[in-house]
Amino acid sequence: MKKLLVSALASTILLTGGAVAQEASSEKQAKSAVQFRQALLQLVRSNVGALGAMAKGAIPMDAQTIETNATRIEQLSLMMDDYFALDTSSFDVETEALPKIWDNRADFATKVDALTDASVTLKTAAIKGEESAYKDAIGGVLRSCKGCHDTYKAE
Numbered sequence: 001m002k003k004l005l006v007s008a009l010a011s012t013i014l015l016t017g018g019a020v021a022q023e024a025s026s027e028k029q030a031k032s033a034v035q036f037r038q039a040l041l042q043l044v045r046s047n048v049g050a051l052g053a054m055a056k057g058a059i060p061m062d063a064q065t066i067e068t069n070a071t072r073i074e075q076l077s078l079m080m081d082d083y084f085a086l087d088t089s090s091f092d093v094e095t096e097a098l099p100k101i102w103d104n105r106a107d108f109a110t111k112v113d114a115l116t117d118a119s120v121t122l123k124t125a126a127i128k129g130e131e132s133a134y135k136d137a138i139g140g141v142l143r144s145c146k147g148c149h150d151t152y153k154a155e
Contacts, residue, residue: 021084021085021086021087021101021102021105022085022086022087023086023087023090024086024087024088024090024091026091027091027092027093029086030086030088030090030091030093031091031093033083033086033088034088034093034094034095034097036083037083037084037095037097038095040076040079040080040083043072043076044073044076044077044145047069047072047073047076048069048073048141048142048145050065050069051066051069051070051122051138051141051142052138052142054066054134054135054138055135055138055139055142061131061134061135063126063129063131063134064126066122066123066125066126066134066138067123067126067127070119070120070122070123070126070141071119071123073115073119073122073141074116074119074120074123077112077115077116077119078116080112080115081108081109081112084097084101084108087099087102089102096153096154096155097152097153097154098151098152098153098154100151100152101152107151108148108152111144111147111148111151111152112148114144114147114148115141115144115145115148117144118137118140118141118143118144119141121137121140122134122137122138122140122141125137
């Protein structure tokens, strides 16, 4: 019972911790946070790449790859709010994340939720074998990425 209570408390803290940004307390902490965010986004990018190639017809549609990559993107999207909770904008760190992420946390969270929803839709289409839905569902993932990048990523 005690383990269950501790687990529930820890989950609550993690899930609510990203709602309000906390400022990084040192340049070292800010650099570390940026490295983790960049690693997370590299993993997203590695899984989106094959999906984009399929949508463009550069490689054949493959339900297993679509399901696997959509599952990974979903899981990674669920980590994004936590990894962006630390406001690093006060420090001179190399990042493409714009400071307005921390000025408008609710909108940022909405955009992350859109990626989660789009990846679940894509995964569901792949599991059901709905080949006619693959391209549009991949487009949903790509549009959600673009929607966040257009607002919160420096080009």
